Amino acid sequence: MKMKFKAAVGIALLSLSSAFAFASADNYPARNVRLIVPFGAGGGTDAVARALAKYAEPHLGQPIAIMNRTGGAGGVGMTAGANSRPDGYTITMVTRELASLPKMGLMQADSEDFKMVRLVNLDPAIVTVRADSQYTTMAEIIDEAKKNPGRIQFASTAKPNFYILAIEQNQNVTFNQIPFNGASEATTAVMGGHVAFTITGPGEVKAQLDSGQLKPLAVLAENRLSSMPDVPTMKELDYDVVSGTWRGIAVPSRTPDAIVDKLEDAFAKAVKEEGFVSFMEKGNFFIEDKSSESFTQFIAEDTQSLNTIIEKM
């Protein structure tokens, strides 16, 4: 009996010898790279990550496997990524939640625990109402909100929703924020006439905008979107609110620079691939390509502006 035990364990140990793969910066990457995606499969972040991985693989020289690690509005996956081995074989897709969750105490890791590789995507936010809504301009909504504080119903896609908070704080108004779980639920509520308006990324409402079920009122961006040239920016309407969400690649902070450079190179090339560009266009995602230094700085600025909002909450 005991012989069988030893035999079994022996077999197991032998079979595992193939798991040994020594990694160093010289032969990086020598095996599969894992990309942690902190959101669920099929969502916007997941779709961008998968497309990016697909186009980066040939430049990196090794397959990139997606691992979804959901929970905590992105916190679980990103913290896992920050705490992984700094050998370049586990990279993480980081999103704006990296800048907002730590300050609210909802995430243990923060941007200091990462070394940024590349920013790839920056989606502005867009205000939409139902096609037959009584509101035809942003001004009407804000004026109405000033007259009736806390009465106009807003479908919030996440809690807290920085888009609406930015508007509220900037204009000194309050809305009746009804929290929903994601853009789909929020847009359904708007289409059903249960709430007045919502603010989401453009990709999340593209289908409804195209079919005319939803009407765009304004974009929270620096400049008008090329795909929707008729929609004014909040700035033009004298509301100084710019907000959006972003996605990029990062590695644990102690990853050697040589590996980070190789990764940055691969992703910089991936972003320029025709296939990737056309994918992002079709999905109404906006490419914003920033190098690792400017990405780091961008995050610092964003974190600061979010901190201002969070402190006033």
Added chain:
Amino acid sequence: MFELLLQGLQSTLQPGIFLLLLAGVTGGIIIGSLPGLTATMGVAIMLPFTFGMGPNASLAILIGVYVGAIYGGSIPAILLRTPGTPASAATALDGHQLVQQGHAAKALSISVVCSFMGGLISTIMLITLSPMLAGFALKFSAPEYFMLAVFGLTIIGSISSKSLVKGLISGFIGLAIACIGLDPITSTPRYTFGIMELYNGLSIIPVLIGLFAISECLLQSEQIVKEASQKALTFSHKLFSYPEFRKFFPSALKSSLMGTCIGAVPGAGADIAAFVCYNEARRSSKNPENFGKGALEGIAAAESGNNGVTGGALVPLLTLGVPGDAVAAILLGALTIQGIAPGPMLFQNSPDIVYGLFSSMLVANILMLIVGLAGIKIFCRIVEIPKALIIPMIALLSVVGAYSMNNSMFDVAVALAFGLLGYLLTKIEIPLSPIVLAVILGPMAETNLRKSLMMYEGSWSFLYDRPIVLIFVLLSALSLYSTWRIKRRIQSNTSPQLAV
């Protein structure tokens, strides 16, 4: 429309796509039957493979997996009392009882035929009634969701217990557990003790695996396996008969329709549909006390309800651009990646894709029926595997299944903890199914109650202001009445000593 449908069928029946559908359905059934892998996960796993394919092909394989997995979950639910997916949690209630009585093949055949019915009817409704269903779905807001959840919860005390109090204890334990996590409205951490993995609450899969599979292994291990070749159960190979079919057919039909409607409502998926249909079947049955003891209508209702969601969930996806459940959300992602934006424009811009989708659904359901029926013999063999092997297999598979959901050891710990809990609760004769029902429907009830109050600014008038809500209130009252009736019947049949 028929010409387009025929065109769609032509493209679907091409060897390439047909094979993809077959592979998808078979793969889906396998995925669904492994506890720990859900339909959503199955479709998510297939997603990357579809990048290189055209839209019709990628939809074909994803739909195949979807349809197959929702059925597949019923196989372990019936044979091993462990639902393979949350959608089959209601099937386990009566399905396993039938197996205990020796009718494994009958239970499995009812399950596959009713799943087929659910899928077929919902596909037909999808093809013909989408705009109407979409309009219905849009009328749903927080008050309607709240009452839907309440209706589903009305059976919580009585689903599988002689004792109402014990059933309620189990149900409320479940409701309490469902509160763990960030408060959905205010994001206040509740019972999380700083553990980030708990912020989204306990995931249903590790809870399900622990409560049913692991606790069952713990219970089974109490006795030494005297005869190594001792089988778990013996059973007959008979499928259901025609008179039996006539008995459960009305229930299956109604549940298919209900399942489609529930699927069409965004945010309500197969797991909710299964319980709501089961509840309704019990409420309207002539012999409600049979439910939980192997009632054929119970299995029929649960399985046609959960497969009814497959067609229904595509309604809002195609008409509003909004997914009806988690799998539809992935299909949305798949289409986005292909460069196609689902929504009403899809009918105008790419009708071939839409009708290709419709015919894929039809063919997938037919294939599911065929593969399912053919597989019954094989599935039954599972029950014949010697106990000595089944116990370690299920135990270890459960741990792996709990891990694979989110690549998380924390989920494994949750599963183990619930395994222990399930074992202890069973020892003191507290039923486990109410916990599952509570974990699925509880959060929906609380969140939507509070959202309703926020939308109505503190007023409770949404309870009588809205027609759909009123219907649910009525149904809930009837359901509670039915529960009371069942208890009276049981009481009058047994000695007065037993608990209430």
Added chain:
Amino acid sequence: MEKFKGPQLTIVLYSFLFIFALSFFYLATTFPIPTIGNHTLGPGFYPSLISAALIVLITTQVVFDLKQNKLFSRKARKSFPWRPVWMFSILAGYAVAMYLIGYLAATILCFALILFMLGIRNWLWYLAAPIFSYGLNVVFADIFLVFLPSGLLFQ
């Protein structure tokens, strides 16, 4: 086997559940109600309702059982069930082992352990261990591309 005459499992468990419900209730009252937005029902309302109901239910059930003398009867109990304890420990150990030595080795090892604990001494059955483990590995890791841990010690 020794006859285990400890306090009935039932009363022990009910006490745990009672304490659980009580602490649940207490914690529910400590949840802060945030300042933004109108919140008629704060985060603590629902959990406190549930735990209150649970307390009532458990008390009712205990009262019933007391009336029927089910709690402190002197019937000799079966022996303490050691095997489930073993089984649970093996499974917990499996999780740890999976993390440390990787999925494949851990599965083979624990499968064999469970068989041994169940009383199987015929060595033929132990062949199922590697077959099952490899099979599952192929299904999960290669076909479904689900990540299985490859062991901390081997990385």
